[in-house]
Amino acid sequence: MTDPVYIYDEALLKYRFNSTHPFNQMRLKMTTDLLMASGHLKQSDIVKPREATDEELELVHKRDYIEAVKLAGKGELPENKLENYGLDTEDTPSFKDMHDKSRMLVGATLTAVEAVMEGRCDKALNLSGGLHHGFSGRAGGFCIYNDTAVAIEYLRTKYNKRVLYIDTDAHHGDGVQWIFYHTNEVMTYSIHETGRYLFPGTGSLTERGTEEGFGYAVNLPIDAFTEDDSFLSIFKETLEAAIIKFKPDVIFSQNGVDAHFRDPMTHLSLTSRTFEEIPRFVNEMADKYTDGKWIAVGGGGYNIWQVVPRMWAQVWLAMNSQKAPRGRLPESYMAQYQKKCPVDFPINWEDALDDYMDIPRRDEINEKNRSMMSRAMLHLEQQ
Template identity: 70%
Template sequence: MRPLYVYDKSLLKYRFNDQHPFNQMRVKMTTDLLTDAGFLKDEDIIKPRPATDEELLLVHKPDYIEAVKQAGNGGLSDSQLESYGLNTDDTPTFDDMHEKSSMLVGATLAAVDEVMKGNAKKVLSLAGGLHHGFTGRASGFCIYNDSAVAIEYMRKHYGMKVLYIDTDAHHGDGVQWAFYNTNEVMTYSIHETGRYLFPGTGSTTERGDDDGFGFSINLPVDAFTEDDSFLSIFEQSIEKAIIQFKPDIILSQNGVDAHYRDPMTHLSLTSKSYEEIPRIVNRLSDKYTEGRWIAVGGGGYNIWQVVPRMWAQIWLAMLGEQPPAGRLPEPFIDKYRPRCKVEFPVEWQDDLSDFEDIPRRSDITEKNDNMLQRILMYLEQI
């Protein structure tokens, strides 16, 4: 059964301002890359829909949804905006904010419905992945939390046990806290340690409360962690988590801001990791969840040199394609290179001429491995 891809130009309207690092143009660039390379066909693409208020209320508080609606029309005072995390440097208000934000949530829900109705086993919705949104507050470029809404939607309407996998450089805090007290959702986040990076959470001791104790898994890796250490930790721990939890479906958040060229984090991954991560998830979904896998986007702030090539690998993994090598399609290069103000990549894999050797590589790897061993022991006890 061929996977499906959620896309429409309406998803590009979630835009704070021209100076803001969160730029959904990366979704269009990825779509163009896949289309120009011949991997994405018109018949693969489905349209998103806006999420209803009832669907948003599965996770978000009524007063917060109303505040977002009013903020998008200039209807809140500065103090009211501040109380909801709106109009900050991270999440400035913009016109029709509720409508444009609910479309991103609806795109992820459209992906869910396709899988639940049996129209596809795997669906990709790159516009989503807004994992910092809280039930009653905006945070970290995120107004509504599409992943949390989608997970609760699957629980309520389809009785699914959901494994949430987050490989963004930033901890998936909003999703974690939404399900911190339930054993029907497992949240798994591998991310840069919060000692150096927003949101400052995601320590190994955040394990869940009440019925949810043991169902929150965090693997904070040290700054400058590179491919081999990251992939070793991920592959060893994620299958163990799946075996212990026995999910019905996987929802993965695929931020690519752990790449060494991303301007907002301190990790050192290359295209090698972003070729392997989705293929690991694809293999595990086939093995443990009857192929059911929904993938969303997330972080990624170098839209020219990093995001399109790295995100394209998620779709290629769903198709069962091996990572392509060599030159990118000429139509894609011709379309975007003239607009790029930095050196534009022309091959699928990274040119590592600017990759700097990792300081304290052996120390970082040893520290990460010690953390992994603690988590593996912890998973044995669930």
């Protein structure tokens, strides 16, 4: 097996809406700095990304939408058209040179795909990607272009591969699901907080695909305040069942970490334990079922100081078959960021749980999740 590659360049930090927007790519630099400081990432592991072409964006995005993004990034798109394309909203405000800065993220994910498919490595990571709320003709949920969907279609059309898409973000992976809702060549698997109280409000058990794609959309909507044990048991049991059913050539995973109990935008109660185990289980599944072929991207995560760098670092460590570290973070990393941090800065790789709230209705939540999982497993068996 060849060593994994890590796609990174500081140009990827330029995907930035404004100074107060919760989507902050500084988390990407902090994760990279943490991995470098700890000796887990070397300069020789890093591959610089390329930009995606318009033709590549058009694998899933409509041409008129791409042109609208170009104009919006120059301040030249009329207000009524901005609204039609989901641009310049509260979630996805327009910003200067939006097209070029967005296509760089797509190109970074395509760089990861090419590294794996051309045999330079078995596994590749692009934490700048994972913009799963982008639609073919409309922006949504902080996402201009859907790098993940473009990459999956690239895998399907250029390399003729069956792709299993795994989404563990707290928010349902709606954009990716709807883009592939009609095909049986891609399976979308999303485990997420129920949409009753959380954007985008989709991802119910009954969303299973249509036409040839019926049965190839798998959704696991878990209850608010779900904890580690419930999440991990559902995730591991259903994911392996989906893999056995679908028989993918490649695994593509989105690794949002906004299900963490300290994330300000969701209502789940997961700790670092879950984010250590998710990528290690995916790594195990890739080695067992897809000859090690695994491409991973980032996703949500809005507590950039206390959560994202430590949790995202686990994806890279898992790709390298390394156990989750314990104890203090590197002193040089803490010296670099601790003074800038407006909240209590973590000092260990694993969570300190002194602020973890005891969960009411724990048994009820666990039972609801098990019942939901039973129905999802029944759907898989009926496929």
